[in-house]
Amino acid sequence: GAGVSQSPSNKVTEKGKDVELRCDPISGHTALYWYRQSLGQGLEFLIYFQGNSAPDKSGLPSDRFSAERTGGSVSTLTIQRTQQEDSAVYLCASSLTVVGISYEQYFGPGTRLTVT
Amino acid sequence: GQNIDQPTEMTATEGAIVQINCTYQTSGFNGLFWYQQHAGEAPTFLSYNVLDGLEEKGRFSSFLSRSKGYSYLLLKELQMKDSASYLCAVKERRGSTLGRLYFGRGTQLTVWP
Secondary structure, eight states: OOOOEEEOSEEEEOTTOOEEEEEEOOTTOOEEEEEEEOTTOOOEEEEEEETTSOOBOTTOOSTTEEEEEGGGSOEEEEEOSOOGGGOEEEEEEEEOOBTTBOOOOEEOOOEEEEEO | OOEEEOOSEEEEETTOOEEEEEEEEOSSEEEEEEEEEOTTSOOEEEEEEOSSEEEEETTEEEEEETTTTEEEEEEOSOOGGGOEEEEEEEEEOBTTBOOOEEEOOOEEEEEEO
16 A cells, blocks of 8 residues: 655755655545655654644744644644755654544655755 | 653664663553564554563563663574664643653664674
8 A cells, every 4th residue: 555655755945945745645544744864864753743732842943943744634834944964864654543543643654855 | 841861872683682771751641552563664563562571572572660760672593684673652630631751762672793
């Protein structure tokens, strides 16, 4: 079956430009997560959507970062006025959620963002 | 946030057994996950523990002690393809929500022939 997909796979942008990264989760998965990973580093949590609840935005590093999830499915992560330190791989993951049960997250292939 | 500690690097030889430890602190534990990540690829799920004890899955086993805030991933009969980063992640329960996953920095395992 189809897994988590992300687009674009690679994005090179100039400092100061805005970028949009897209994530298509696995159909039926109510939870969606965004992470970023710099070279040789662990996963840095950015934002978490769970059904119709207010998203957990506690990981967004600055107000230049925002994310939406439309119709409980596709999500877009937007970075405004990109900086060189934003260069990283941005990973999206989705999972099933049932109260009282934790399910594993399935990760997409990531978007490699390079800010020049 | 959570304090999740795991060794940065480990090395082992083919056919050997290696144990990767993970310690954590959380106010609302809701499960612990191990993921494997090969260089340049996305993490893939290995195991999940929510109750104390050992979960065995083929060559991989994972152990959890909630009272000690401790888990380990045990890899047996190591193969070259097991060279990867192994990520420990803790799920937190917050109020009525299921909570998010907190990842450690990962342990880079190198398997030598």
